[in-house]
């Protein structure tokens with residue numbers, strides 16, 4: 277069964293396998309919360325769960341950062357990907373980053389996981405944070421990510437807005453309703 281959960285130590289065995297995969301197949305689009313997880317593995321996740329809980333509660337945030345929930349996509353009790361949900365947008369996230377970022381383990385790609393996980397994250401955003409429309413952005417070169425966000429936008433409703441220019445590259449920007457049509 278597929279589910280979206282707050283990170284829990286009970287999934288660490290499959291997370292360690294996932295980290296080895298991520299490290300063996302890095303991509304230019306790897307996301308912040310996965311890099312944080314990879315860093316955390318170096319000291320055996322000593323402060324990881326506390327750190328992400330502080331980010332969720334908005335405690336001790338870095339300048340310019342907003343509260344953020346990290347979620348794990350679990351299939352058959354094993355970790356298959358991460359979703360990062362920002363609770364609000366600032367000027368930077370409006371251009372680059374948006375509300376939601378995601379990453380699926382390389383061996384589980386092209387099986388529909390990101391589309392399924394994105395829908396669960398949108399539902400979570402509505403139920404837990406009251407977000408009615410979520411902004412998603414991705415680099416023009418990231419075809420898989422753009423296809424996934426466009427597909428869910430067409431299914432659930434939303435709109436594509438003008439791309440933004442960030443550090444010399446263009447970012448697609450898509451708003452998606454957080455509940456099905």
Ligand SMILES: CC(C)(COP(=O)(O)OP(=O)(O)OC[C@H]1O[C@@H](n2cnc3c(N)ncnc32)[C@H](O)[C@@H]1OP(=O)(O)O)[C@@H](O)C(=O)NCCC(=O)NCCS
Pocket residue numbers: 303305306307377378379380381384385386387388389390391392413414415418419420421423424427
């Ligand atoms: C981008 C990423 C999240 C896609 O995850 P995924 O689980 O493989 O995606 P899905 O299987 O749900 O596929 C979504 C759609 O994209 C297409 N797709 C996925 N990867 C693709 C690729 N590399 N090239 C072309 N199309 C691709 C699928 O065919 C599907 O199309 P459809 O809606 O027409 O059926 C995954 O490749 C990944 O983790 N990449 C590294 C991190 C990243 O890029 N994160 C996004 C940052 S914006």
